[in-house]
Amino acid sequence: MNLKTRSDDLELLLAVIEFGGFSAAADALNIQVARISRSVTKIEKDIGTAILIRTTRRVMLTDEGKKFIDAVSIGLQHIKNAEADITAQGEILQGKLRIDAVSPFIFHQIAPHINVFNKAYPNIEIELNSNEGIVDLIEKRTDVAIRIGKLEDSTLHAKILGKSSLFIVASPQYIEQNGLPKNPTELKNHTLIGFSNIKALNKWPIRGVDTITPTITASNGETIRQLALSGSGITCLSGFMVKQDIESGKLISLINSYTIQGTDRELVNAVYYKSSAASKKVKAFIDFIKPKLTL
Helix, strand or coil: CCCCCCHHHHHHHHHHHHHCCHHHHHHHHCCCHHHHHHHHHHHHHHHCCCCEEECCCCEEECHHHHHHHHHHHHHHHHHHHHHHHHHHCCCCCCEEEEEEECHHHHHHHHHHHHHHHHHHCCCEEEEEEECCCCCCCCCCCCCEEEEECCCCCCCCEEEEEEECCEEEEECHHHHHHHCCCCCHHHHHHCCEEEECCCHHHHECCECCCCECCCCEEECCHHHHHHHHHCCCCEEEEEHHHHHHHHHHCCCEECCHHHECCCCHHHEEEEEECCCCCCHHHHHHHHHHHHHHCCC
16 A cells, blocks of 8 residues: 655654744744645645644644644654664764764753763764854864754754753842842843843843843853852743753742743754765764753
């Protein structure tokens, strides 16, 4: 029996579900919305049932669509695993793999797992490089880079790793000494910690607030996290940095009812040149690290 749907169309459908809409999926994959729309429409036509309920603001799965998506996700993963097993037979991945990311992502998401990766791939030599800005992969001799935020148009291949929500946070010590801001307007009465090098990161996802004017600035997200932990002020950081701090009580998540989710800053992608000699090592690393990320 021939399959009615194509795997590439199914991958696009899964991206719509993962990112919550056609436009968000198109932005994450750096392709046109029309291409994704055609694929989803074709799938629905081929299987003869509606998968998505489309509104002006969001998309939702029908009951039949949820069952279909669950089965497709499992099926595609089995295919990927089978392909990986076949291609890996008789092949030893070896040589240097250069990985670039902002330093907080390396500290919190990559470095803790390198020991296990080394045991799984003992012939791959890992080189971790941290840069707070966007690097040229060829110029910096980088095999794969982890990019946070919306990807600009490029010739790079992108693999979606997920989304990392943004949190407005402060330490219990700071709140005890300075009080709890109850709404965005009250933020102007507090010490705000922001970025000195990338001004766009000082645009916080809060209704009624545009770009904040920080009292204290730093060029590195981990430095900002440490300032917040020490009680120096209120800041906005990605969940991959502060989720554990919030869960442990070291930081408090503030004005949650005013925060806006689904911003471009939440996107996390691995980017690389698919045709490079290191592409198989890159794939091995991405497949290894993606399920371990706590975004």
